[in-house]
Amino acid sequence: MSWSKSLRQIHRWISIIFTVTVAANFATMAFGQPPAWVVYSPLLPLFLLLVSGLYLFALPYMVKSSG
Numbered sequence: 001m002s003w004s005k006s007l008r009q010i011h012r013w014i015s016i017i018f019t020v021t022v023a024a025n026f027a028t029m030a031f032g033q034p035p036a037w038v039v040y041s042p043l044l045p046l047f048l049l050l051v052s053g054l055y056l057f058a059l060p061y062m063v064k065s066s067g
């Protein structure tokens with residue numbers, strides 16, 4: 001599996017983790033103010049999505065190194 005393909009898979013699966021953390025925020029909000037670690041839990045996956053997503057965006061423009 002090439003580097004760009006595994007990065008696409010990583011981006012894909014982190015997006016699921018990110019979605020779960022956002023859903024957990026809404027779920028815990030039903031019981032009042034969520035604890036701080038729940039509130040901030042989407043930030044790490046969001047940061048990893050940003051980095052891997054920017055790489056995926058740049059891939060088509062890095063034509064010489066075909067990924």
Ligand code: HEM
Nearest residue numbers: 008009011012015016018019046049050052053054056057
């Ligand atoms: C935070 C900044 C993000 C950037 C810069 C970004 C960027 C990208 C780019 C460039 C692609 C490839 C599109 C293509 O050419 O096919 C992509 C794919 C994708 N992104 Fe993101 N993304 C970000 C965040 C997210 C978030 C928040 C989610 C969902 C919760 C998400 C879910 C996905 C999925 C599921 C794919 C398709 C992966 C695949 O091909 O299997 N991304 N993203």
